[in-house]
Amino acid sequence: MTTPFTPSTLTDRFVTEALRGLPARQRADIEAELRTLIADAIEDRLEAGTDAVAAEHTVLAELGAPRRLAARYSEKPTYLVGPDLYFDYVRVLTVLLSTVVPIWFLFSGIVTFVAGSSAGETVGVAVTGAIETAMSIAFFTTVIFAIIERTSAMRSRRTVVWDPASLPEVLDKRGYFTELVGGISFLVIIASVLIWLQTVGAVEGRDSALIGPIATELWTSGAFYIALFYAAVSISFHLFAYYTGWSVSNAMATIVLDVLFVVPAVWLTASGRLLNPDYFDAVGWPQGVGVVTAIVVVVVLLFSALDSIDAIVRATRKRRTR
Numbered sequence: 001m002t003t004p005f006t007p008s009t010l011t012d013r014f015v016t017e018a019l020r021g022l023p024a025r026q027r028a029d030i031e032a033e034l035r036t037l038i039a040d041a042i043e044d045r046l047e048a049g050t051d052a053v054a055a056e057h058t059v060l061a062e063l064g065a066p067r068r069l070a071a072r073y074s075e076k077p078t079y080l081v082g083p084d085l086y087f088d089y090v091r092v093l094t095v096l097l098s099t100v101v102p103i104w105f106l107f108s109g110i111v112t113f114v115a116g117s118s119a120g121e122t123v124g125v126a127v128t129g130a131i132e133t134a135m136s137i138a139f140f141t142t143v144i145f146a147i148i149e150r151t152s153a154m155r156s157r158r159t160v161v162w163d164p165a166s167l168p169e170v171l172d173k174r175g176y177f178t179e180l181v182g183g184i185s186f187l188v189i190i191a192s193v194l195i196w197l198q199t200v201g202a203v204e205g206r207d208s209a210l211i212g213p214i215a216t217e218l219w220t221s222g223a224f225y226i227a228l229f230y231a232a233v234s235i236s237f238h239l240f241a242y243y244t245g246w247s248v249s250n251a252m253a254t255i256v257l258d259v260l261f262v263v264p265a266v267w268l269t270a271s272g273r274l275l276n277p278d279y280f281d282a283v284g285w286p287q288g289v290g291v292v293t294a295i296v297v298v299v300v301l302l303f304s305a306l307d308s309i310d311a312i313v314r315a316t317r318k319r320r321t322r
Helices: 010-019 024-047 052-063 066-073 083-114 119-149 174-198 216-221 223-244 248-270 277-282 288-320
Strands: none
Touching: 010 024, 010 052, 010 066, 024 052, 024 066, 083 119, 083 223, 083 248, 174 223, 216 223, 223 248, 248 288, 277 288
16 A cells, blocks of 8 residues: 655755754754754744744744754864864964965075076065965865864863963063164165165276176175065064064074075175175275175174074063963
8 A cells, every 4th residue: 555645844844954964873863852842832833823834934934044053953063163273273373374484485495596596586486385385284284173173082182271370471562673673774774785885886897897795696696685585584573473472483483594594695605605806806905805704604693693592582481471
């Protein structure tokens, strides 16, 4: 005997849609709870004199989309990174983007330039590499935190309890801001003096051509732009630290940047590739090449060491205030 077909009610359709995608072990309990909830709400409206069809439609409309309603009963999250992990996610992502990306930018720029590329090609490769690195970091960090969000065993390992004693001291940043402005101004002055000496301050060499203190081959190759890259990245690091406070990651990244700058700078200077001996001969100071070479090496090593030490001290000081 064939069982007669019974058309599904609006409630049946609502419950069926709500149960889609839910774990099988939860469906029976959630279905029973939803049907009870809907039946009680419909009964209340019927007692108030509402038509049965209208009462059912109104109750289901007030409950909202069935998938959204079912998500409240389910343990399955409907977001990539929830509120419990969101601030950890932002902190990790910020640290990675503010350290790895600038380091890769400077490193790829140096490698590309040393390989013989022009200044324009160097900038293009460095920018492209930095963007790709940033996108990769953002993607994989999000994927990792999304997996943690959906894995109860991994999420339950976050046993760190926030302690008010971990709040950092409210420090007066005006002094550091003054130092930051002073450092930027110093870099601008140095760059301006070098450009002036190489252009306006150029003297006539042996072949009647105008020459500056920087070796012509090095100047025309675009190495000066690499130095500007380093200055820009270094300034961005310090600006980031000014607004967010120094951290161990920021300090370590600063040290890496200093090393990436010091090694090629000292090598170029000590190997005689930085200065132009003809310029010093033309100004009547032939021994100036050795003197200026020694001064440049000492200044580069000194300032880089002070910058690294300052980063470590500030990061350590911040950890002690917690």
